[in-house]
Amino acid sequence: MSAERWVGRPMPRREDVRFLRGEATYLDDIELPDLLEAAFVRSPFAHARLGAIDVEAALALPGVAAVLTGADLGKRARALPAGAVDDGIVADAGHPVLARDRVRYAGEAVALVVAESRAVAEDAAELVDVDYEPLQPVLDPRTAAGMPLLHDGVADNRLVTWQRTHGDVEGAFAAADRVVSQSFHIPRLVAAPIETRGAIARVEGDVLTVWCSAQDPHRPLAQLGVSLGRGPDSLRVVVPDVGGAFGSKGVVAPEVAAIACAAEDLGRPVRWTEDRAENFLAAYQGRGLDADVELAVSAEGRILGLRATLYADLGAYLYATTAVAPHTAAMLITGAYDVAAASVEVVGAATTKVPTGPYRGAGRPEAAFLVERMVDLAARKLGLEPVEVRRRNFVRPDAFPYETPMGWTYDSGDFERCLDAVLELAPLAGWLELRDAARAEGRVLGVGVGMYIERAGGLWESAVVRVEPDGRVVVRTGSSPHGQGHETTFAQIAADELGVEPQAVELRWGDSGELPGVGTFASRSVAMGGSAVASAARELAERARDAGVSVTDLGGAEAESRFSSGLVFASGAYAALVEIERATGRLLVLGLAAVDDSGRIVNPLLAEGQVLGATVQGLGQCLVEEAVHDEEGQLRTASFADYSLLTAAELPPVESRFVETPSPLNPLGAKGIGEGGAIATPAAVANAVADALAPFGVRHVDPPFTEAKLWSLLREAGP
């Protein structure tokens, strides 16, 4: 076992020097000779039959190199692959590269224009004349089955069907003292990374090279491979510096396959840098879930059973990960609680909207929101304290590994310790006093707690650790950073194993031609990628020890590791204190306390940064964020003028603390830290809002908690 001199230290991010000096190389910074730029013609209708496309005028514009339609692509670019989920039925409805015959959301690409500059490409795109015959939009996942069918062969507009029952659910509900029911609507959100999506495609000989703003090179490699019929011998994906993703760059954009075809045709490299308007319209959105949930409880507050139907607003097509979020929501719906019987059905509906996909949290915020609201509703119905009901139902610390009724196995955790920690951190007793004193003055305050479970890790990840002849250590990792801080945390991990300084460790990543891997998503970087680095470095350290030399004397030696493990489960408890301004309905988050159990923490400074960043996104979901489609299926929040993101000015004080129950599944004991704030914050704030409104007879409110919504609820309740 190595001496841990670096793991556990709050070291500042090494990579920030490069970023803050403007020395990063993002996709749009890459210069290649003869580079052409692409723009897309996008459908103005949410649903329409696609008629003739006249490209003559566009082709005639000086500077235009090519205009391609779906018909031009033919069989060269097949739809991107749709992904499966365990035990689920998933329709064959992958996203086409360019629309053929029909368009199924406003913003779907119907033609590609390639020109000497993006400006000329946009001028030409306006000249492409497309015949559309508008069709009825399909907007509501609850009623999509009865609407016009969006895909041939997909009955009832059902893209994903999944159902699982465990235990005697009927018996549990029959034996219950009380049954609590609630319907929920969790709106769609946009990921809004600072750097939008994009790629450069270049064909040299038989080899297509794609530089792609992506979360890793591996999934674009696999997905483009399917679409374009290329294997790793004729396709290479390189990921440069990436300005954020939040899940939205885990699937390659169909536009990338289109520019690859153009680059092949023209013999010149082609770049597509998505602009902000395209990102709003065409990048997949997150969340979008309606649900009906029932809880069977005993008079003492024990949860005997749970029944739920989740209606996922999946959008027009299935990306490789579209089914993941509702599946994860279903799998985690019993949360931190030991529930003997549960039955969950997922109805994944096709709608005429841009597809959904993972966005920070990816199904876990939905699960936490549903189960945590249900626990509060049950407590209120039973006249018990919400905190007490949680204690009576927690999975006990000695129950791990714990198999949930949905079939996942929680590796580790101590939920009551997390809860106790957050009660102290807030401190909840003080908040309750404050709330009660303010209520006596006629003010509207509420306190809420939300637990969360974050499924993380799983699958495998790769690493190669090499000692250069001059003693420097080069770590190649299959995991790719886009804001996580790999260059700091992975160097800390390697440094401890090898007995060197982190500064002596250089990190390389992002080239599918260099190293296979799985990629960066599901808060898996440290647990999987970090463990692979630790394993490879440990092997080198052992070699040095056997040879009786120091690691830096092993010039030219390298060790490779492919680390795999089952899923790990981070967890935590959040608490919120809110006030609703009576005069305006404005929600003020007065305090937020965050306790996260991510197992062993490699770098507390970066971990706290993850907590704060995710919490801001969770708060955004509570306060302002909502992707709104009108009755025609048009996105009404299609720019930052209509879709707000929180700024530092809106941040309440956030107190963060960690509980560490190490995972037994990897050498670091790490779980995941990237998403907890986005998962637990909406649940805690929603419970606080409901608590604030309880004296007014309000039972439940769905996010976002806008001024107009809260003001109307207060007004309806009277003075």
Added chain:
Amino acid sequence: MKPAPFAYDAPRQLGEVLELLAREDEDVKVLAGGQSLVPLLNFRLARPDRLVDLNGVESLAYLRVEDGALRIGALARHADLERSAEVASGWPLLAEAVRHVGHPQIRVRGTVCGSVAHADPAAELPVALCVLDVRFHVRSVRGSRVLGADELFLGFLTTSLEPDELLVEIEVPAPPAGSGTGFAEHARTHGDFALGGAAALVAGEEARLALLGAGPVPVRFDGAPGDLPDAAVADLSLTGPDAEWRRALLRELARDALERAVA
């Protein structure tokens, strides 16, 4: 998000600007700070034939006090207003209101006259200027004229400026002796478009109030300070599902602005 093609001129003299604006065969737009125009160009919602860039016309880049009045030239930036000690002491309402305009980067570039000429009903400065009895100085090759706020603002993004006219200066008289002013607004996030706002001036038993977000143009009310919040919102014709909430919000903001004015 690239603009449609347009011709571009960057004259150095006001006379040249006015000559270019007078071209009858073309749709000509003035580019000053560009904080509203450039997004509209990039969305291709505005498609002028020609842009006349004012930024080289140095004679328009001023903010000064003359004969007791504040004179804001066509190239004075929001940040000039924000950072001026004379504005802070003599026209604190403007100093307060300008801090609600977008973000610092926007205020460094955006101009006061540009914001007024754009006439966005969610803009702060038109509302603040409304209670200060300002005079808008307008020039064209045909001559010059002076307009009051009620004469300039006609509707949503619409003013009485003719296509060949340029707003060259805003003249803000000193507030009445002994008066106080206040500004209040509500936006979802800091720097976001305001959902409502109010500017107030109180001099003894007389008060002026202007509301933002109450209609397509700034709405001005005069009366006794105690009566104004209720009186102002009572007659507003607000529509949409959130109309009653907006009325409540505006009443609260009016009350807040008036309280600040007497504080």
